[in-house]
Structure formats: structure tokens, C-alpha cells
Amino acid sequence: MFIIIDGPSGSGKGTLIEGLVSRLTEKRIPVHTFSEEKADSKRHEILEAREKGRKRGGTGDKEMAEVLVKHRRQMYFLNVEEPIGDGRVVVADRGESATLAYQTVKGELSMEQIWMMHRKAHIRTPDLLVITTCRAEVSLSREEADKAQTGSVRREMESGTGLSGKISSEPGADNAEKLEKRGAIHRQYDAAIDFLREKGVKVLRVDTEGMTPEEEVSRIFSHLES
DSSP: OEEEEEOSTTSSHHHHHHHHHHHHHHTTOOEEEEEHHHHOTTTHHHHHHHHHHHHTTSOSHHHHHHHHHHHHHHHHIIIIIHHHHTTOEEEEESOHHHHHHHTTTTSSSOHHHHHHHHHHTTOOOOSEEEEEEOOHHHHHHHHHHHTTSTTOHHHHHHSSSSHHHHHHOOTTOOHHHHHHHHHHHHHHHHHHHHHHHHTTOOEEEEETTTSOHHHHHHHHHHHHHO
């Protein structure tokens, strides 16, 4: 089984992944987990592609999406196809849904275009996609709090050094600008949920404001068992 956990930066994705993997391990279910940020050794090429696109007068989203899909296809061979072939459950930190949300927010690409880019690359869709959600102001405050925590995974991966952090915030932006941009990304995730459900992908939305991490994991298991 292939499960993707995704959601806007600061929405509680990392905490949910930790809880899910722990529960699977407790149940003695073989599991392989990977983060695209960590598994992609050439992540810098994605931001370089954005700059090239901007220099050509665009938003850079088209160029970013093309590199993201190329890298994702390469990563999935070792981190999805092989583990599934060995009988393991794969839990991925981010995936196609992130590209659908982040690379369409400025309108240069449609979700249909990004969907087709993935299908032409023969990239597997997940058996279950879990999207973590919360209010934009909550996700922003969580990231600000995490900046003070040395060694925080989320701080490293989402609050500035990771790809999503660089997309969801611009240097010099004030809090109002950050919140406006964050809100736009949250809305794109909502749109991506509807889009993927129409495509037949099983999507579970988890509100991380209204549930404890244990309740979130239990909801995933209940969904799988049903």
C-alpha cells in the first residue's frame, strides 16, 4: 500500500507521519517512509528552474513542475516501487498533491496540466492520500514557534530551508503578506482535494486543529479498515 501524507507547511503533517509510522510498527506491519526533501539529492535544481522561468518573464511554476515530476519519477523507483514489491507499506512525506497546490497558485499551470505531466511520467497515484489542514494563521504561528526549537524537523524542512518554505514565503514579507500567501496555498489544497477525488484518488482530510495526533492516526486506520 502507498500512502501520501501532505498538507500546507505547518499544518501538522510531520507529527502525523511520526504517529502513523509508530502505529504501523507497533502492529508489526513492515513500513518504508521517505521525505521528498531528504530523498532528492538534487533539490536545488527545482529552485534553479524557478529562477530560469522568472527570467523568461513567467512565474517559474511551469519549470519547477517539470523538474519536480522528473525527480519524483526517479525517487519513486527506489522509495515506492521497490518497497511495495517487497510487501511493505510506503508512507511518503509529500507528493503529487503538493505540486498541484503550490505550482497552480499563481495560475500559470492548471491542475489538469500537472496531473497529465505525472501520468505521462507513469508516476503511481497513492492508495490513500491524507491531507492535513488547519487555518492559515495557525500554520503560520506553528512555524514561528518551531523556529525556536533546535533540531525541529519541521523547522528544517518547512520553515525556510526546505522547498515548501521557500515557496510559501518571500524574503522581507510582513505578517499580513505572509498570511495572505499562506491562505492562498491553503485554498489551493482545498481545490486539489476536490480535483483528486474527481480523478478517483481516495483522499482523507484531517483537521489537525480539532484532533489529537492519536485521534488523527486512528482516523486513518479506521478509513483503511472500512
